[in-house]
Amino acid sequence: MNQPLLVGAVAYTPNVVPIWEGIRDYFAGGPAEMDFVLFSNYGRQVDALLAGHVDIAWNTNLAWVRTVMQTDGACRALAMRDTDATFATVFVTRTGAGLRSLDDLKGRRLALGSRDSAQAAVLPVHYLRQAGIADDVELLRIDSDLGKHGDTGRSELDAIRAVLDDRADAAALGITTWEAIGRDELMPGALQEFWRSPQYSHCNFTTLPSVPAERTDPWVAQLMAMSWDDPHHRRILELEGLRRWVPPRLEGYESLFDAVRDQQVSARW
Amino acid sequence: MSRIVLDLVERLGMTPxxxxxxxxxxxADLPIVSAWCAHSGNELVSTAGGLAVVRRGRVDEGPAVRDVATEHRPGSRLWLYTNFDCNLACDYCCSRSSPKAPRRALGLDRITRLVTEGAAAGVREVFLTGGEPFLLPDIDAVVQACTDRLPTTLLTNGMLWRGRRLQLLRAMPRDRLALQISLDSATATQHDRHRGDGSWQRAMTGIRLALDEGFRVRVAATVTAYDSAETTALHDLLDGLGITRDDQLIRPVAHRGFADDGVDLTVETLLPEITVTADGVYWHPVAADHPDQLVTTELFPFAHALDEVIRRFTTYRHAADTAASRFPCA
Structure with a gap:
C-alpha cells in the first residue's frame, strides 16, 4: 500500500493548522490518504519539494513560477481554488485624489507590499513597466513577512495606511485584501479603486514527475469532490477561501513569468 | 478617518x-465594525467600554459540540420519563416521584414517535425512566418500541417483578436492552435510610433475578458523601455478582427535587442530555421537573427541540470561552 501523500504548506496564520487537519481528515480512509507538513516560508517549501521531502506543495503563484524555473518546466500543477483562477491586483487611492488610470501615477508615489508578493509588488511593477511609466513612479516598498509571498496581507494593509497617512498617493493590493476590508464600502469616502489588472492565477498544488499520476490522480479526484453543500467540507472551504477546487488555469501565470524574467527575480528565495 | 477595519483585518488574520x-x-467606529463583521463572517461579541470585541469566525455548533466526547454529545442520548409515579419515595429523588405523585405518562404512541424521530436526528441511545416504569401496564410494548429502533436502558428499582410484571420482564428482549437498577450501598443501612426500610434487600433480589434471566444489568448508586470504604465494598459486591465495572455507576446526590442538599447543577454547567416528559423537553434528566431547565413544551418535531438544545449549549460554551479569554488569571 502506498504511503500517504505528503503535502507541504506554509504556516502564515494559526488557522493553517485546522485547515490542513480538516483536509487531511477529509482524505482519511479514502483511496489517496494524505498528511501535511508546514514550512515557515515558500523558499523552504520549494526546496523540500525538489528534494522529494514532500510529494505536493501548496504553492503561491511565485512559488509555482520558481518551481517551474528550477525544474525546467517538468513540474505539474494539479488543482487550484476557484478564487485562484480569477485573482487580480487593484490600485487604490484616496477618494478624490484625482487618479483615474495608471498614467495618472506619473510623478506620484505608489506603496507596494512585500517584494516577494506577486499581487502587491512583482506584478504591480510589471504593470507599470507595461504602461511605460515605471521610471516615473516613486515606489514605497513595505517589506513585511518576507518569505510568505504576501499571504499574511500585512504589507498590503501597511500600504493602505501609507496612503491614508499621505506617505503614498496610491497602493497596490491583491483582490483578496481589497475584498477583506470591504472594498470602498466600509470606509466610505476613504479609498477608491482606480485600476484593476487582468485576471491571473494564484496558488496551486504543485508536484514533480517523480510522483506518478497514479498516486496523484485519485487524490485530485477526491479533492475535486469536496462540496460547498456539505457542512463539514464547507467549514474547510470557507477557511481556505474557496467554494470549489478547479483544474489549474496555467495561462493565468504568463504575466508573472514575464514579470519574473523582466525584473530578474531570483529563481531561489 | 477610522482605520479600525485595517486593524481588524490584520489582527483577526493572525487569530485562530x-x-x-x-x-x-x-x-463612530461601531457601525463600521458591525458592518465589517457582517461582511467578513466574524462575530461582534460586544462593544461596551470603548472596546470592540470580535471573535474570529461565526458562532456555530461545530467547535463546541465537537469538543465533547462522541458518546456525550448533545443529542446522542435521549431520556424519556415514561411516568412520574413510583412505589418508592426516596428522599433525594430529583424528579419528586413517589406513590403520591400523579401519573404523567408519555404513552406508547408519543414514545414511539420520539424514538423514531430521535434515531433520524442522530440519537444513539435511549434511556427510559419513571418514577418506576414497571408501574405501567404496557411497559413491555414501550420497551419493544424503543429497542426496535435503538439500544435502550430501562431504569428501575427492581422491586416489582412478581406475577404479571415478572411476565412483562421475561418477555423483554435481552439484546439492545440493559436494566439499570438502583442500589446505593453494599449493605442495607445506607440504602434503606434514603429509599425506605427493606428496599435494599428487595433491590438485591431484583438484581439477582435480572441477572438470572439473562439481562445486562447496570447498577447505579446515589451517594450523599464519598466514602472510599463504602465504595470499595459496593464494587466488591457487584464484582461478585458478575457485573462489570463499566456497569457500576456511582454518582452524588443532585440538589434537585426532594434533595435538601447535593451538587448544584445548572444548564450552564451541565452537558445536555435531552429529556422528554409528558410536560415538555428538558435539558437533562436530573432536572426534568424544573422550569429552569425546560427547553420547550413542544415535543414535536423532535429535531426542533434538539436544535434548540444545541443552540443554547453553543451559546453557553461561547460565553464561557469568551469570559475565559477576556479575564485571564495571570
Missing amino acids: VGGIVELPAAA
Missing part, C-alpha cells in the same frame, strides 16, 4: 478561529 480580538473603538 474562535479566538477573540479586542480593539479600542470610538462610538
